[in-house]
Amino acid sequence: MSKILALERVSCRFGGLMALSEVDLAVRPGEVLGLIGPNGAGKTTLVNVITGVYRPSSGRVVFDGRRIDGLKTYQIARLGIARTYQIVQPFPDMTVLENVMAPAVFGPHACGMAEARRKALEALEFVGLGAHAHMRASELTLAGRKRLELAKGLAMDPKVLLLDEVNAGLNPAEIDVALELIRRIAERGVTIIIIEHLMKVVMTLCHRIAVLHHGAKIAEGTAAEIGRDPRVIEAYLGHRYARAQGAEVPRG
């Protein structure tokens, strides 16, 4: 199996807290992988480990055949890994266009200002923000800022895109728009890891789903497999519910 991104026994410890413990994860090129788990399961930590914000306490992260744990965030970005933030992170005083120019100028395919402008406009058109290009980023609505995050990710022309709850806080209509966008990004051949609480999003978009709980990966598979997995049911609904469903769950 060819992998574009692989985590090998990755642990991340903060003092006495094991935020990630021995997580193995392999992502195939062009795949859409869902990453789910209850609050505090370590999903965002995992994204931070991949993007070099945190250094894993042990284990390896391999991207495109190259070990990337220990590299700086900007180096990993330049290799072709883009991310969006759960809490949006625009450059607030810049225009929407300038925001999207930044990843084009400094990202993996670094280019001059004029070229960056063209790429940025294209990315903005793609996410439907073309009309707002000259607005200040801080003036956008939340849905707009989420789409801005997506456009920033796209303007890097990444190989892997990490989407950290891009749909949180959006209303159902906005979610449908975002879903369609992500689907179209995936069709371009971009590998996507999507962190999500909304099952609708995960179930419709993802080829495969991995479940984190207390920092450990407890299940991995297709949506149907995950839905039946007793450990997943237990993690979300408690073991009494899981037992009531007839699943075989060890006590405690």
Place this chain on the structure above:
Amino acid sequence: MKRIALTAAGIAVLAALPVLGDNYLLRLGTMFGMYAVLALSWNIIGGFAGYPSFATAAFFGLGAYTGALLQNAGVPMPLAWAAACLAAALFAAVLGIAILHLKGHYFAIASLVVGEVLLEIATSWTDLTGGGTGLNLPIIRISVDAQARLFFWSMLTLGVLTLALTWAVASSRLGFGLQCIRQNEDAAAMVGINTTLYKVIAFTLSALFVGGAGAMYASWVFYIEPPDVFHVLTSVKPIVMALLGGAGTVFGPVLGAAVFLVTEELVWRNFLDIHAAVLGLIIVVLIFFLPRGILGLVRGRPAPPEGAAPLAMGREAQ
């Protein structure tokens, strides 16, 4: 294009100041040049990158002593000035690597301490610096008027160089990257900006001409002592000027330097005994009512029209 022509015209008019022949005006002009250098330089790290540096006095004093010592060793004055620029820049690069990972108040305090440490060193290292007795510089054997003109034009030239540097930074990838860092450093790293490198470059550039200004000042006044050239006000004034004119803009610091100088001079004359208090009050009021500086008043924050803004400097380079 129009802006460049206007700037050039303004510089030309200023450079013709000696025609008026008044040495008091020339002294003010020289001070203006010096203030402009300090404010523009601070603006590169404080305005563009958003790192509130209080290290200006350290760079200034270091430049003053480097220039003075070299001149006393027989190095020609212009070479001593150039060496002072390089010494300050090199010092800033090393210092930057050490303290630029600190943010906000922590960075401000660390940078403030540097000047105090250099002050102590200059005071204690009597063999080299003369300690508290200070250092005399070689007298220049030309007329007083000629001296006034020489230092006025020199300081003005340094100011123009600093303005050119500011413009070059603002219109380059470096300036764009610094803006990103100021607004959101984590996101800046995530789009591929080597934030550490960019900050160190900005800090180094912000020291370069301050060192030269220190050396020029030393040559100008013929005598320096540690409390004079490492004075904490040398760190504070440029910040006030830049904020007053408009931090993060190209011309704001120049404007701020002019307004500050005039205010300072008027207050000195009219409130000799309580000038510091009055000046302080004026600064507080100005900054309170002009949070984005004088340029911010003129400009507001209009969205740039379609097809405008050749560059990411939306607010800055218009």
